[in-house]
Amino acid sequence: MSLVVDLRNGWRSDGAVALQLVVRPLTGGDEMQLEEQTSLTPAAWANRLLAACTLDLASGSPVGLPVVRSLSLGDRERLLLAAYAANFAGTADMVLSCGKEGCGETIELQLDLATFLAGRPGRGDGAQTFTIAEGETQVTCHLPTAGDLETVAELGRTNPAAAADALVARCLVAASESSGPCDPPLLDRLAREVEHRDPEADIRIAVTCPTCGTATQALLDAGAILRARCAMGEGIHAEVARLARVYHWSEAEILALPRQRRRRYLDLAASQEAIR
Numbered sequence: 001m002s003l004v005v006d007l008r009n010g011w012r013s014d015g016a017v018a019l020q021l022v023v024r025p026l027t028g029g030d031e032m033q034l035e036e037q038t039s040l041t042p043a044a045w046a047n048r049l050l051a052a053c054t055l056d057l058a059s060g061s062p063v064g065l066p067v068v069r070s071l072s073l074g075d076r077e078r079l080l081l082a083a084y085a086a087n088f089a090g091t092a093d094m095v096l097s098c099g100k101e102g103c104g105e106t107i108e109l110q111l112d113l114a115t116f117l118a119g120r121p122g123r124g125d126g127a128q129t130f131t132i133a134e135g136e137t138q139v140t141c142h143l144p145t146a147g148d149l150e151t152v153a154e155l156g157r158t159n160p161a162a163a164a165d166a167l168v169a170r171c172l173v174a175a176s177e178s179s180g181p182c183d184p185p186l187l188d189r190l191a192r193e194v195e196h197r198d199p200e201a202d203i204r205i206a207v208t209c210p211t212c213g214t215a216t217q218a219l220l221d222a223g224a225i226l227r228a229r230c231a232m233g234e235g236i237h238a239e240v241a242r243l244a245r246v247y248h249w250s251e252a253e254i255l256a257l258p259r260q261r262r263r264r265y266l267d268l269a270a271s272q273e274a275i276r
């Protein structure tokens with residue numbers, strides 16, 4: 001089922017800010033494209049998934065990668081949550097390790113991702129840039145976007161700290177000359193401003209370790225949950241082969257099916273094979 005998703009910061013459409021997008025279920029064709037690009041960083045994978053299944057509400061056409069890359073990280077996160085809900089029923093599994101030294105217990109959570117989509121987000125002010133001042137320094141920035149995240153993600157694989165610096169540098173539009181724009185107080189101020197303007201970029205879940213009792217806040221990463229879920233099962237190529245063998249449909253016909261309908265035919269095929 002397709003879902004209409006309300007956005008906080010929106011996207012530019014014909015010079016105006018549009019605050020809704022539609023997420024449709026994945027087809028087998030979408031999944032095959034994603035499965036064949038195994039080297040994509042998590043950020044690039046999530047952007048490609050959204051480019052395939054995110055539609056303009058008015059025209060029903062895919063908005064494409066440039067629009068996805070222009071979205072704020074919180075709006076991107078809401079679309080990824082919707083993509084999960086559009087394709088998978090029930091709760092999502094999240095696995096993390098207790099961070100307390102000497103514990104390291106594996107903690108498994110079952111999350112109802114739809115609850116994070118409930119209610120409309122507050123509306124952003126529609127500004128493409130904002131200016132903050134700390135002491136003598138004044139900087140003008142834009143919110144980190146899905147494209148910014150994708151650009152620094154490759155660096156983040158080997159050097160997360162450098163990737164975080166590169167992300168800040170990408171968001172700086174202009175800075176006063178009185179001091180360096182990356183002083184810690186200014187960075188703290190910038191982080192607070194981004195959190196205020198785009199809170200869904202950093203959804204935290206309270207977790208208590210069942211072994212040592214340590215309480216912590218875990219980051220909800222809808223893209224990682226979605227990618228892990230898409231990778232479950234025997235894979236799209238094996239599913240196409242099985243459906244083609246049982247129903248004699250072409251590859252194109254099978255790949256055009258939405259994921260849930262394809263799974264129902266696979267279940268039917270399995271029960272028919274069991275009867276024989």
Ligand SMILES: [Zn+2]
Nearest residue numbers: 098103209212
């Ligand atoms: Zn623990």
